[in-house]
Amino acid sequence: MFICLGGIVPYNNIQVESIINIQELCVMTFGVPGDRTYKLVLIGDGAVGKTSIRERYLGRGFKRSQLATIGVDFAQKYTSYGGVNVRHIIWDLAGQPSYASVRRHYYQGSSAILLVYSVVERESFDNATKWLVEAHKHLRGADWSGWQGLPTAVIGNKIDLRDSGEFEDVVETLEGHAFAEYFAERLDAPVLYKETSALTGENINDTFSELTGLMFEADGKRPPRTVKSANEE
Ligand SMILES: Nc1nc2c(ncn2[C@@H]2O[C@H](COP(=O)(O)OP(=O)(O)OP(=O)(O)O)[C@@H](O)[C@H]2O)c(=O)[nH]1
């Protein structure tokens, strides 16, 4: 084995003759240099499953008795996308109306939004518009020289309950798709629609992965940040 920037490569386990140089070997083992850090903000009504989605994504399983978030909570996960190391910093905002004044400070600097509603609580779907409007209103105040809608994942959660027969007036897939398409156009933002279950884990990793793809694309399009001097504030 030999020392590579960031760790030790056990070269006995790989086809040494196919390696062009040590740099390539390092890249294969540890990913390309230049990690990307993204701030992701989870929003949506209380009890739709935001924290449960976050916990499932972090590999911490599912709790039926997940406690309501107080204010804001943070978590981070290292992952990779297309061979690039990626760090997701996840801001999990409490959905209860009483936290509205706290929330507005937390949107700034976001790389992407995850808007969650529950497919078995139509009111949370009806409130989805309000959430996206709130987020974008505060985000426009961020220091971008030109506004571009942020990559957004619209997530219909709790799909494991939709066919249980216990709930009336469930939100169907087509309605979620139509909502996502409408907002993509209205906000001029890349929006993806996913249906998930934090209980079974269905589509949780795929959602974060596809959203990361949208953030990579947005990185290429975004104008550089303009830094305001103190006397401009
Ligand atoms: N069956 C089922 N229950 C879920 C799912 N996701 C979350 N829950 C349950 O729904 C309840 C609320 O979940 P949370 O993750 O706390 O919801 P939240 O959106 O973070 O709520 P706030 O922190 O109050 O904004 C908990 O009892 C969870 O166990 C799911 O996909 N399926």
Ligand SMILES: [Mg+2]
């Ligand atoms: Mg929560």
